[in-house]
């Protein structure tokens with residue numbers, strides 16, 4: 001699917017990530033950003049554009065799994081084979097790899113040390129062939145609740161392994177993608193990862209980019225100027241183009257989107273146990289501005305409301321830059337309409 005679709009300009013992000021993959025591994029990279037900002041799409045594009053380089057990508061996409069169990073994790077990450085690494089059949093059109101594990105390996109009796117030894121062997125096999133291994137995990141936070149014998153948390157142990165592969169041994173890049181920003185917040189405060197990780201934000205599309213795309217797609221100057229006040233995410237552009245073909249005006253499409261978000265937000269407020277006033281107060285912070293500073297504008301007692309809105313993907317919390325904003329500009333307009341209706 002992704003391959004037929006148009007890819008909208010992400011020049012800066014592509015260059016950053018492509019260059020990053022070719023530098024010596026030194027830290028774990030966390031790629032984060034608002035919901036649907038295009039993190040996976042950019043990453044997959046990076047892999048495609050580097051397909052003829054000497055990089056071997058181990059790419060795992062956990063998006064497809066609700067919450068993987070320990071067994072599912074093992075089956076996603078490893079495949080029985082006499083090779084140390086082999087093509088990942090779940091991602092055939094990307095030409096990425098997966099760790100190999102001996103035929104007689106007993107998945108049921110694996111301990112974490114065995115798992116990590118296997119990962120190390122695969123990565124070293126790549127290095128010995130004179131190639132560069134890069135490990136990418138999309139939606140890493142889904143491994144959060146997996147435990148191995150002795151109650152060891154898979155994710156915590158993985159972080160230790162990742163620090164060793166990158167910062168200590170400089171063997172392999174580790175790139176983790178997530179749109180769960182409360183998870184990024186946890187990671188940011190995790191002591192194992194202090195001074196061992198970097199963060200890269202894939203944010204909304206820039207206005208200039210959106211303008212160029214709409215121009216190329218034959219939208220009028222008037223339509224473009226209208227749309228620029230509302231669009232921020234790549235899929236909104238594709239949908240706007242489709243809707244135009246289907247006879248809907250730019251204005252109609254955008255009004256519908258805002259209504260959908262408004263409805264969703266109202267439902268959320270109506271069905272939560274949190275008190276409405278607290279929620280509205282927090283939402284009111286966005287009345288006249290699109291982003292707020294976590295340091296300066298959030299009081300301790302407001303945190304539970306903010307957390308609720310972040311968990312439900314109404315707001316996006318960028319811990320690295322210390323700001324909170326709606327997940328999209330459409331969402332911002334929905335929030336403003338809800339606050340205005342209150343008064």
Ligand SMILES: Nc1ncnc2c1ncn2[C@@H]1O[C@H](COP(=O)(O)OP(=O)(O)OP(=O)(O)O)[C@@H](O)[C@H]1O
Pocket residue numbers: 002005006007008009010033034035036037038039040041042178179234235238
């Ligand atoms: N640069 C782009 N050009 C065209 N379409 C894009 C681009 N980036 C993203 N999209 C489209 O936007 C949608 C969301 O993209 P994607 O899944 O990559 O976002 P994400 O940030 O990884 O999402 P999530 O928040 O779910 O992790 C997809 O339908 C994708 O095809």
